[in-house]
Amino acid sequence: MIEIKHLCKDFTLADGSKFRALDDVNLDIGDGEIFGIIGLSGAGKSTLVRCMNLLERPTSGQVLLDGKDLTAMRPKELRQARKGMSMIFQGFNLLMQRTALENICFPLELGGLRGEAAWRKKRAKELLEIVGLPDKADAYPSQLSGGQKQRVAIARALASDPKVLLCDEATSALDPTTTQSILALLKQLNRDLGVTVVVITHEMRVVQQICGRVAILDGGVIQESGDVADIFSNPRTEAGRRLVMPEGKKIHSLPANRQVRLTFNGLSAGEPVISTLAVEQGIKVNIITADTHSIGDETFGEMVLGLPEDETDAARALIYLRDVPGVTVEEVTDYVQ
C-alpha cells in the first residue's frame, strides 16, 4: 500500500547549515495492515509521516501509494492521490467555530467532494455513527472531551474514504482508558472498512496493543523493523532495546549458585511453568527477577531463576525447563535490570 524508498529529508537551519531529519528510510506497509512507527521524541516520526503524504517534500527518495510515485506527480494529480490518505493528530486540529457535524462536512466541501449539502450532512451523520458519537452532531469541540474530539477528528479523516489513516501521536494527549477506546476504534475501522492504519507514537504500549508490525526510528534512521512480538521480545539494536526495555537498567552479578535465564518467546499465557515444576517435579526454584508481559494470549520477556543447590535437582529442573515450548533457557552469571 505504501512503499518508502531511500527517503531522505534535510532541513535548512537558520544559520544555513543542513540537518538530516530522515536518512535513507525504507518501509513497505501492506494493504490492510496496522503498522507502527515508534521512536523517542525528536526521532523524526512526524517528519516521516508528513513526508508520507507529501505535506513535507522529501529531499530525495520516493513515496509510492498503491504503486504510484507521489514524488513524481503534478500538483493536481497529487491532490487527488492525497485523498487516499488521511491524517489524525495529537491535538485533534478541529475547527473550534464549527460543530462536530460541520467539522466532518469540511473536507467534503473542499476539493471535489462537493455534492449536495444534504448529502454531506447525511454522510457526516453516518460517520459520527461509525465513530460512536451519533448524538454529538451539534456539539462544538469545546463541549467535547479529548476522546470525543479525537473521534470527531477520525470521522473527519474518514470523510474522503481514505485507504490509509496516518495517526501521529493520536492518543498521546489522552488518558489510558480513553487511549484504549480510541485504539479499539482504530482496530474496528481497520477490520470493518479495511483501512490501512499507520500508528506513529512514542508509546510502546500503543504499538503492542494494535500493531502487527513495527519499525523503530531513531535519529532519522530505521534501526529495525518486523513483527511486533519479535521486536518486543528480542530487540536486536541498541535503539530497540532502549525503547522496548524500561530505562535505567543495570547489570547485577548473581550469587555463586547456578542461575538460568528463561526467555519467554510466545509461551501460551497462563502456562504456570514455575508452579508446575514445583508441583509435578517437586523442585523449587527461586525467582530472582521477572520481567514478562503478554501480547495477545502469549507471554514474552524474561525471568532469572536460581536453581536448587542439589545438583540432581538442578539438572532435572534444567531438563524440564528446556522442554517447555516457547521458552529458551540459558545459564547466566549476571542479569540486567
Ligand SMILES: Nc1ncnc2c1ncn2[C@@H]1O[C@H](COP(=O)(O)OP(=O)(O)O)[C@@H](O)[C@H]1O
Ligand atoms: N521544519 C524544521 N526545520 C528544522 N528542523 C526540523 C523541522 N522539523 C523538524 N525538525 C527537526 O527534525 C527532527 C525530527 O523532528 P520530528 O519529526 O518532529 O520528530 P518526532 O515527531 O519524532 O518527535 C528534530 O530534531 C526536529 O528538531
Ligand SMILES: [Mg+2]
Ligand atoms: Mg512528532
